[in-house]
Amino acid sequence: MKMIQEFRAFAVRGNVIDLAVGVIIGGAFGKIVDSVVGDVIMPVIAWLIGGKLDFSNLFIVLGKVPENVPMTLDALKKAGVPLFAYGNFLTITLNFVILAFIIFQMVKIINRIKLQDEADAPPPPVPEDIQLLREIRDSLKK
Secondary structure, eight states, X not given: OHHHHHHHHHHXXXXXXXXXXXXHHHHHHHHHHHHXXXXXXXXXXXHHHTSOOOOTTOXXXXXXXXXXXXXXXXXXXXXXXXXXXHHHHHXXXXXXXXXXXXXXXXXXXXXXXXXXXXXXXXXXXXOHHXXXXXXXXXXXXX
């Protein structure tokens, strides 16, 4: 029974709840960023460089290819031919670099907004004891 109480105290602690909310929102945010990269940015970059920006079908055959097997990545994998499939790695790496840049820009904008909000906020009221000490100091100076 004590372990259940300890678990309950741990599970309802503020940090755990905040972490759970962060993971859920992070998962949803990840889908949005993936869509921005895959559906908005990558097509524009591909258009700018004049071709398709997908390297996933680049590979080097490391073994013997059986007859009547097309020279495509999927067909060679199904046939069990050893491959050095570097293209998928290049595509994922490029997507990561673009994704990291987008997230960097978003965090930069959010930090700028936070700093602006903090600068616009009125200063907190001076506590009463500090105010009284200031009055005493000013009285003593006179």
